[in-house]
Amino acid sequence: xxxxxxxxxxxxxxxxxxxxxxxxxxxxxxxxxxxxxxxxxxxxxxxxxxxxxxxxxxxxxxxxxxxxxxxxxxxxxxxxxxxxxxxxxxxxxxxxxxxxxxxxxxxxxxxxxxxxxxxxxxxxxxxxxxxxxxxxxxxxxxxxxxxxxxxxxxxxxxxxxxxxxxxxxxxxxxxxxxxxxxx
Numbered sequence: 001x002x003x004x005x006x007x008x009x010x011x012x013x014x015x016x017x018x019x020x021x022x023x024x025x026x027x028x029x030x031x032x033x034x035x036x037x038x039x040x041x042x043x044x045x046x047x048x049x050x051x052x053x054x055x056x057x058x059x060x061x062x063x064x065x066x067x068x069x070x071x072x073x074x075x076x077x078x079x080x081x082x083x084x085x086x087x088x089x090x091x092x093x094x095x096x097x098x099x100x101x102x103x104x105x106x107x108x109x110x111x112x113x114x115x116x117x118x119x120x121x122x123x124x125x126x127x128x129x130x131x132x133x134x135x136x137x138x139x140x141x142x143x144x145x146x147x148x149x150x151x152x153x154x155x156x157x158x159x160x161x162x163x164x165x166x167x168x169x170x171x172x173x174x175x176x177x178x179x180x181x182x183x
Contacts, residue, residue, distance in 0.1 A: 025056025032089040034059040034082040042173035050176030065101035095147040104139025
């Protein structure tokens with residue numbers, strides 16, 4: 001049985017045994033908070049546990065590096081829906097130490113793409129669509145600076161109202177210790 005089949009078998013038992021009942025909540029975040037966090041696997045359970053978030057408390061948006069890569073991309077769209085449709089009043093941008101995006105070089109990713117049969121023609125096609133693929137794939141040099149930039153991008157977005165509070169933090173992915181980033 002492969003990993004996906006194992007997940008599906010577990011899911012069947014989960015539903016049959018009604019284990020979902022303890023997770024029942026609404027779509028509205030009880031704490032009126034949205035969190036933009038990194039997709040790092042170390043944070044999957046650690047971040048909610050370290051901040052005492054239970055199911056239904058917050059909206060969590062995850063991506064590589066906890067960054068806003070485009071002012072009208074899916075992250076900003078999700079944050080706006082959280083604010084305007086779901087009552088979010090605070091946005092927490094939570095980066096972390098030892099992030100895989102820190103120091104990541106686009107050239108190395110492009111090399112790996114070539115090793116998996118992504119041709120130069122495909123890359124050129126993406127470029128012809130207006131995507132600066134090198135900039136899009138490039139990491140950052142400092143997690144705290146990246147959080148500051150993302151907080152600034154959200155705070156100064158023309159469609160985010162001024163009464164929404166945006167905060168920046170760095171979490172330790174080993175201990176869960178949270179540090180506020182001065183903005």
